[in-house]
Amino acid sequence: MATRLRLLRLLRSDAVALAAAACLVVVVLVALFGPMAVGDAAGGINLRNRNAPPFEFTRPWLYWLGSDSLGRSILARIVVAARTTLGIALASVAAALLVGGAVGLVAGLSRGRTGEYILRGVDVIMSFPSLLLALIVLYVLGPAPSNIVIVLGVTRLPVYVRTARAEVLEIRERAFVAAAQVMGAGPVHIALRHVLPLVLPTLLIIGALDFAYVMLAESALSFLGIGVQPPDITWGLMVAEGRAYLTAAWWLAFWPGLAIMMTALAANLLAMWFRIANDPSLRGSLKARVAGNG
């Protein structure tokens, strides 16, 4: 509890991290409650309003960001798409991070053959073209959001396994691990108390970076018609649809693209801040910067 309070206090004093956190909170709130606010405007086709440019404040506020080729409000669509986009991206990244991190931890700590087998398994996943995997799985199982999460999670898995394993291999040789063994610590204690806390920040950073990657990968799947199916929408799908109109109506792809970028950027900044705030030897620099800023 005390640590959480201290983290909050640190966050409040770092302007950039605070802005990033605020941005993410807004995105999450929009994803949760936004769809109720815009009603069914996201699906409301209005052919007289086709490709309306943004910033025409004489129109209703829903059209301030413009409208798409069927005259649907872009703002409303972004709001509605936030939920699917974030849901899929978060679930895929979380699944890949948890499973990959755990498997990598085991691979790094096991002295026997297990580590080798795990690595070869990961190599198989890496060498199999991810798009092909996606095509097969989604064609066979059908393009339900849960299947998309599985496909994206599996594709991103190797990064976490390999990173976690590499970090564990280094940490495992440090003297404090030997010291813990001398005190009578078993492998579970060492993994959870000594190794995991040092590996987790790296994995979280990769997770934040992957967040953007997964959003784009999901849009690629949607573009191919095996991802999210209309009338469901995601930011990635909107970008993909807007690409055809880039020269005539840039705002179709721009606004959802901006949403993707801002969310990914905020996630990255926050993850970076978290890494520093969570490391006692680096935390001093945050505090000092705070003190310097008054």
Add this chain to the structure above:
Amino acid sequence: MADPAPAPLLAVERLAVDFATETGWFAAVRGVGFELARDESLAVIGESGSGKSVTAAAIMGLLDPPARILGDVRFAGESLLTMAPDRRRSLYGRELSIIFQDPLTHLNPVQPVGWQIGEVCTIHGAPRREARERALELLARVGIPDPLRRYAAYPHEFSGGQRQRIMIAMAMALRPRLLIADEPTTALDVTVQAQILELLAGLREEYGMSLLMITHDLGVAAEVAERVVVMRRGEIVEAGSLPRVFAAPRHPYTRELLTDRSEEYRSPAPAAAAPLLAVENLAIRYGAFRAVRGVSAEVGKGEILGVIGESGSGKSSLAAAMLRLRPCDGGAVRFRGQDIWALDGPGLRDYRRSVQAVFQDPFSSLNPRMTVERLIAEPWVLNPGVVPRARWRERAAELLEMVGLAPSDLDRYPGEFSGGQRQRIAIARALALEPEIVVCDEAVSALDMTIQAQVIRLLADLRGRLGLAYVFIAHDLTLVRKFVDRVVVMKAGEVVEAGPAEEVFANPRHPYTRQLIDSSPELGPKLAEWRALPDPPAPGPARGAGGPPAAGGG
């Protein structure tokens, strides 16, 4: 020394170096001034944080902003700090060069060493062919066997001592007038150190160059220097000729450094008791490499067993086997007569509780993410029932006080402590389970001399109070001599000599033991000689600390 006419080869004048930190400027070097004449050899002595290496880096132009440099460094009358970069580049490597402590990180791992030595020549305009010849000549001069074949070898294919020789060859490539040596032998074994110092002395004579030796080791300084400068916390506290400073130190800090405290390491040995931990005919292999072969040793209650030997002698493998960190490939380690690998349940718990360890590197032996309180309490988490949960904090504070730290340190992180303090925390943690034996694997090797002395005295004191036994692994013989009761000398995985410490040190029987004892730079005899001089050399016109008196300089 009495030749006043030409400008000194190197003159450091009121040098101050500040580093930007979060809390403002940190003054690493404050108003340091000294001069070095042609052909002279000067040692700058200081412990970590004294600013000695920063001074060397400033002379070599290795400090970048945001470091702030004030004062001046003159080489043969020219200011190194203000001269044009082109001119400076032409001096570095040719007129003044430097060798560092760790040759492995300062040699490029992907280039053959011969090429790297020749590179110094080609940078300064020599044709390739000539550079290659010079490189071969230098390799032979610094004592690399079979230079023609080894020319194309890579740094990792050489031993530590050979790498240092290669660094020296690089530094000597263009016959510089000044060589700066920054702790050149600190990472090396004593016998290798003796060889390197000899090589440096020979080269100095041959090329007629000046030597600026940066070191923390008084023995090394006494070996090579004509004059010494003693630094502490960025300031010069004393300077003068070597015999004068060593025989009649004026500053309390110099006196502290020179005091032989080894008598205080002594603690009464207990009456012979049944062995607590015994190693029998132990063998350890790494693949085909036999790290330990047929080693036997034992420690009784309250006894201190010293294990000495150079790197690669199998000392640390022996410690790992004693601590059950790696299995034996032959022989056995017995705790109270029982094979430690046959132990389970209560027996294993008893062993884990009774045998603790303090490791060499206090920077990696403490988890950086845990507070001191959690670090010290961890043994109690793993061994429930030793100390009740409610008393953890109280007991941890007691242990901290026992090793000379404050209870208020409990909530801090290891990163906030110095090396010596961290080692005390590691000792406190090792004592948390009230063990009977503590295996100290080079536990003080990484520490400054004054800190070393403190830690050893602490260990000696704890043995008296708690009846602890130690297995004390070290490569520094002067430390071991008075501290341990019995000693085991290891070489290439085997025990070459064993016996009561005093006896082994006084009458070494094995030639290797004799070599070890001869190589370790001892101050004692030289000091006695200097002190016996009828008239200690006059402390010439304050040439060392001299220059204009600097603000805060001493």
